[in-house]
Amino acid sequence: MDGNGRWASKRFLPRIAGHKKGVDALRRCVKTCGQRGVGVLTVFAFSSENWNRPADEVSGLMDLFAMALVREVPQLQADGVQLHFVGERSGLSQKVAHGIEQAELATASNSRLILNICFNYGGRWDIIQAASKLAAQGRSITERAMNEVMALAHVADPDLVIRTGAEQRISNFLLWQTAYSEFHFSDKLWPEFDEEALDFAIADFSRRERRFGKTSDQVGGQPDNAIRI
Ligand code: IPE
Ligand code: MG
Numbered sequence: 001m002d003g004n005g006r007w008a009s010k011r012f013l014p015r016i017a018g019h020k021k022g023v024d025a026l027r028r029c030v031k032t033c034g035q036r037g038v039g040v041l042t043v044f045a046f047s048s049e050n051w052n053r054p055a056d057e058v059s060g061l062m063d064l065f066a067m068a069l070v071r072e073v074p075q076l077q078a079d080g081v082q083l084h085f086v087g088e089r090s091g092l093s094q095k096v097a098h099g100i101e102q103a104e105l106a107t108a109s110n111s112r113l114i115l116n117i118c119f120n121y122g123g124r125w126d127i128i129q130a131a132s133k134l135a136a137q138g139r140s141i142t143e144r145a146m147n148e149v150m151a152l153a154h155v156a157d158p159d160l161v162i163r164t165g166a167e168q169r170i171s172n173f174l175l176w177q178t179a180y181s182e183f184h185f186s187d188k189l190w191p192e193f194d195e196e197a198l199d200f201a202i203a204d205f206s207r208r209e210r211r212f213g214k215t216s217d218q219v220g221g222q223p224d225n226a227i228r229i
Contacts, residue, residue, distance in 0.1 A: 001193075003166070004021065007192065023068050025194075027072065030081060030113065031079070034079055039113065040113070040116070041115050042086075043117055046121070047172060048087075048172070049171075065096060065119070066093075066095050069099035073107065079113070081114075082112075082115065084114065084115070084154065085116075086152060087121030092119075092120060116152060122172045123176065126152075127176055129149075130149040130150045130176075131146070134149060157179070159205065161173070161174070162185075163183070163186070164190045164193050166187045
């Protein structure tokens with residue numbers, strides 16, 4: 001979800017105004033995903049590296065996140081969304097940590113859409129925590145064992161990754177899980193990412209031939225349309 005700051009700067013607004021609009025865009029995206037039959041949506045809300053931003057932006061983001069946690073849960077609940085927070089929990093404020101626990105508990109039995117919110121998350125952090133876990137358990141580090149202990153073990157690897165904000169890089173997002181994901185780069189800034197932009201990304205995805213290392217003849221040229229963004 002990239003481009004909140006630029007959206008605000010273009011309008012001579014403080015960056016936090018862009019982040020607030022970003023929450024609106026996420027609410028809209030979750031709703032559309034539910035309507036389109038998307039089973040899993042994973043979003044990058046705050047990275048391990050975002051702590052290095054100016055202190056007022058970091059504290060503004062934390063306040064906004066804590067507030068959104070409380071404000072959004074009833075509607076998510078009504079829409080059958082199961083929330084998961086993915087990332088390092090230690091180092092978060094008591095308020096944020098408590099909000100996360102409550103939101104996960106409240107939505108645990110929903111099943112229409114799984115919404116993973118990566119918060120204080122980094123792809124390298126995840127690989128390291130998973131390998132450390134296996135080492136501590138005295139298990140060998142195999143691909144299958146890693147999949148069992150990665151932070152997103154409860155969902156399949158994403159079919160489609162969308163990056164907004166006209167940047168074309170992964171920025172320490174799902175490094176392990178995106179081995180065979182399709183990528184879509186949108187020029188839209190995240191607050192502007194609407195239903196049309198999501199449908200455009202899904203249409204782009206549906207035209208891809210996914211070969212997973214095989215040849216085109218082997219896979220029969222049939223696009224696989226199951227989507228976990
Ligand atoms: C993404 O928007 C939101 C977070 C990282 C929290 P940015 O804040 O990165 O927006 P730009 O890239 O400065 O426009
Ligand atoms: Mg950015």
